[in-house]
Amino acid sequence: MKKKLQNSPVGIFDSGIGGLTVLKEIRKVLPNEDLIYFGDTARVPYGIKSVATIQKYAIQDVNFLLKKDVKLIVVACNTVSSNAMDILRTKFKNIPFVDVLIPNALYASQITNNLKIGVIGTPATIGSGSYRKVLKRFNPKIKVFSKMTPLLVPLAEEGFLKGEITRLVLKNYLGGLINKNIDTLILGCTHYPLFEKEISKICGKKISIVNSALQTARTVKNILEDNDIENRKETFGNIKIYLSDIPVNFSKTVYKFLKLDLKNGIEKVDIEKY
Amino acid sequence: MKKKLQNSPVGIFDSGIGGLTVLKEIRKVLPNEDLIYFGDTARVPYGIKSVATIQKYAIQDVNFLLKKDVKLIVVACNTVSSNAMDILRTKFKNIPFVDVLIPNALYASQITNNLKIGVIGTPATIGSGSYRKVLKRFNPKIKVFSKMTPLLVPLAEEGFLKGEITRLVLKNYLGGLINKNIDTLILGCTHYPLFEKEISKICGKKISIVNSALQTARTVKNILEDNDIENRKETFGNIKIYLSDIPVNFSKTVYKFLKLDLKNGIEKVDIEKY
Numbered sequence: 001m002k003k004k005l006q007n008s009p010v011g012i013f014d015s016g017i018g019g020l021t022v023l024k025e026i027r028k029v030l031p032n033e034d035l036i037y038f039g040d041t042a043r044v045p046y047g048i049k050s051v052a053t054i055q056k057y058a059i060q061d062v063n064f065l066l067k068k069d070v071k072l073i074v075v076a077c078n079t080v081s082s083n084a085m086d087i088l089r090t091k092f093k094n095i096p097f098v099d100v101l102i103p104n105a106l107y108a109s110q111i112t113n114n115l116k117i118g119v120i121g122t123p124a125t126i127g128s129g130s131y132r133k134v135l136k137r138f139n140p141k142i143k144v145f146s147k148m149t150p151l152l153v154p155l156a157e158e159g160f161l162k163g164e165i166t167r168l169v170l171k172n173y174l175g176g177l178i179n180k181n182i183d184t185l186i187l188g189c190t191h192y193p194l195f196e197k198e199i200s201k202i203c204g205k206k207i208s209i210v211n212s213a214l215q216t217a218r219t220v221k222n223i224l225e226d227n228d229i230e231n232r233k234e235t236f237g238n239i240k241i242y243l244s245d246i247p248v249n250f251s252k253t254v255y256k257f258l259k260l261d262l263k264n265g266i267e268k269v270d271i272e273k274y
Numbered sequence: 275m276k277k278k279l280q281n282s283p284v285g286i287f288d289s290g291i292g293g294l295t296v297l298k299e300i301r302k303v304l305p306n307e308d309l310i311y312f313g314d315t316a317r318v319p320y321g322i323k324s325v326a327t328i329q330k331y332a333i334q335d336v337n338f339l340l341k342k343d344v345k346l347i348v349v350a351c352n353t354v355s356s357n358a359m360d361i362l363r364t365k366f367k368n369i370p371f372v373d374v375l376i377p378n379a380l381y382a383s384q385i386t387n388n389l390k391i392g393v394i395g396t397p398a399t400i401g402s403g404s405y406r407k408v409l410k411r412f413n414p415k416i417k418v419f420s421k422m423t424p425l426l427v428p429l430a431e432e433g434f435l436k437g438e439i440t441r442l443v444l445k446n447y448l449g450g451l452i453n454k455n456i457d458t459l460i461l462g463c464t465h466y467p468l469f470e471k472e473i474s475k476i477c478g479k480k481i482s483i484v485n486s487a488l489q490t491a492r493t494v495k496n497i498l499e500d501n502d503i504e505n506r507k508e509t510f511g512n513i514k515i516y517l518s519d520i521p522v523n524f525s526k527t528v529y530k531f532l533k534l535d536l537k538n539g540i541e542k543v544d545i546e547k548y
Contacts, residue, residue, distance in 0.1 A: 042327050043317050048431065053316050053519040154428035157322065165425075165446065168439050245327040272546045 005229040009034035009240075010220065011070030013061040016044035017250075018153070018191035019076030020258050022100065025217035026074065027239070030230070034237040036068050040271055042244035045153050047079040047122020047189070054124060058084040062092055063274040064242070071229055074220060075099045078188045078212070079122050082130035096223055101130055103215035104186055109138035111208055112184040118177035118207075119146040121188030122153070131188060145180045149173045149189075156191045159256065162198055170195065174202050186210045244271040279503040283308035283511075284494065285344030287335040290318035291524075292427070292465035293350030294532050296374065299491035300348070301513070304504070308511040310342050314545055316518035319427050321353040321396020321463070328398060332358040336366055337548040338516070345503055348494060349373045352462045352486070353396050356404035370497055375404055377489035378460050383412035385482055386458040392451035392481075393420040395462030396427065405462060419454045423447045423463075430465045433530065436472055444469065448476050460484045518545040 010033050012023050023037050038061055040046070046054050058080045065073055073095055075081050075088070081099035088097060108117050119131040132144040151169050160166045177185065185207050187193060193211045200209055224230040231237060239260075243250070246268055254260055284307050286297050297311050312335055314320070320328050332354045339347055347369055349355050349362070355373035362371060382391050393405040406418040425443050434440045451459065459481050461467060467485045474483055498504040505511060513534075517524070520542055528534055 042323060048521060049316060049519045050521060150432050151425075151428055151434070154425055158424050160425070165439065165442050168442060172439065245323045247322060247324060 002228060005071045006231055008069050008071035009036045010072050010074065011036050011038070011065035011068065012074040012076050013038040013040070013065060014077040014190060015040050015046035015057075015079065016157070017041070017254060018156070018189065020254060020260060021190050021193045022074060022076035022213045022216050023239070024258055024260060025213040026220055029217040029221050030224070032231045032233050032235070032237050033224075034231065035239045036065065036070060036242070037239070038064055038242045038269065040244050041247060042271065045122070046077065047124045047153065048150060049124065051083050051124070051128075054079060055084045055087050058088060059091060060271050060274040062088060064269060064271060066092070066095065067274075070095070072096045072098065072220065072223060074216065076190055076216070078190065079124045082121075082125045082128040098216060098219050098223065100190060100212040100216050101134060103219045104188065104210055104212035105131055105134040106138060107215045108184050108186050108210045109135055109142060111210070112142065114181065114183045115139065115142045116180060116182045116184075117142055117144055118180070118182040118185040119144060119188045120149045120152075120173060120177070120185070120192065121146070123148045123150055125188050131186060145177050145182055147173055147177055152189065152195065153191050156194045161194055166195070166198060167202070170198055170202055174199070178203060178207070182207060184208050184210060187212070241266045242269045243267075244269055276503060279345045280505055281507075282343050282345035283310045284346050284348065285310050285312070285339035285342065286348040286350050287312040287314070287339060288351040288464060289314050289320035289331075289353065290431070291315070291528060292430070292463065294528060294534060295464050295467045296348060296350035296487045296490050297513070298532055298534060299487040300494055303491040303495050304498070304511075306505045306507050306509070306511050307498075308505065309513045310339065310344060310516070311513070312338055312516045312543065314518050315521060316545065319396070320351065321398045321427065322424060323398065325357050325398070325402075328353060329358045329361050332362060333365060334545050334548040336362060338543060338545060340366070340369065341548075344369070346370045346372065346494065346497060348490065350464055350490070352464065353398045356395075356399045356402040370501075372490060372493050372497065374464060374486040374490050375408060377493045378462065378484055378486035379405055379408040380412060381489045382458050382460050382484045383409055383416060385484070386416065388455065388457045389413065389416045390454060390456045390458075391416055391418055392454070392456040392459040393418060393462045394423045394426075394447060394451075394459070394466065395420070397422045397424055399462050405460060419451050419456060421447055421451055426463065426469065427465050430468045435468055440469065440472060441476070444472055444476055448473070452477060452481070456481060458482050458484060461486070515540045516543045517541075518543055
């Protein structure tokens, strides 16, 4: 049984391609693991939709990954991490989940000095109050300043990662947080690391930027090791990508953003059936 | 039979709330008609998705409206009008469809003097080449200059209808078209009339802005009259809105954008079942 689990793939899902920033870090930390990624590109974005719809979609995404015999599921989406973890953990008791919220919040709570933390995210992530709740649990003295930043996902998907428009939007969103004298800024969406350079320029050196991808990858590694189910093979694992819709320039976009060359191709899934 | 059709509602659908700009014009032109609107807010936007997915969603949207016994269906979405009309007309032979593309293109072809027409739209609308094909059919001498403007839908949904960011994005998108000396600009997306003031300022008085909503409403009126199936009652028709997801601030947003007060409430639909 353990042998079988060792050889099973790790599942990762997101509303679209943002979660590939997490896949990339998992690949670095656990190069031997086979990775199966599902991106719900037919229904992207999730972050502007209602909690009921987000939960319904998340359950379908997990059902799909379970059919692929994954040994652990990474919820590489802050919107789902903020609005659907209780329902997923209740409904699917036999599979470990790693969300992106807890690693992000834990790391931020450890590195802040002045206990003033900023969070940016989708309307559904910020609206849930999830980061505030978790950060306060780690340290009730932490002050959390949050801001909904819904234009960043479309900007990323259109390739506006720098330039005048992007800088203006970022300044518009971040100005209020910087004025609150935060020393730590959580990027509460897996798309946002794509803007990290521009965000760093606007925030200056006094603010540390926390990006969940690396922390999440480390959490996955710890869980696999603690349960003795990490893959022992000595070759690189396979990466397989499933999408509910295949956008015209998908491969080019992924390569441009993430320098990920998806050799095993991409397969389309009818997610509404799951 | 005709009596029954006279009393049946007119169906209207769009990927989200943009089509309400069309509903509003239909209401003005045909105040006695009962109107049923479906917005696929659970899967919005359509314009960045593949043709196969757009067609699948459009068929589900029509199936839903047919269950409501509509007498005519308005495809209040340029993305569907550009990518799925052939499949809808083949599959559903017994219902008349009015799309937003033909009325828009016909009107533009009639008002242009220098035969240089600009079109802005979603990636799926512009990528289909639909406006180019239809305009050339009306007059082969027309030169069509088109531009994908995918940030405008998220800007509209976030309420950025004016201000510095919106102006910059619009200037960035429109600059190339204005340089081509167009005298007519087609707003090839039902969201774009929300930016009409800003677009007019950037384009100046020499460029006429064509917005499909009014032309589409007139086409609906003509078809109902030609078939003698317009509603004869002397009171205002009912407006009923169905959505696949109910976003948190939906009613407020609709009122802010369109000054439409939705008295009969909004009902949620599981569109994946259709």
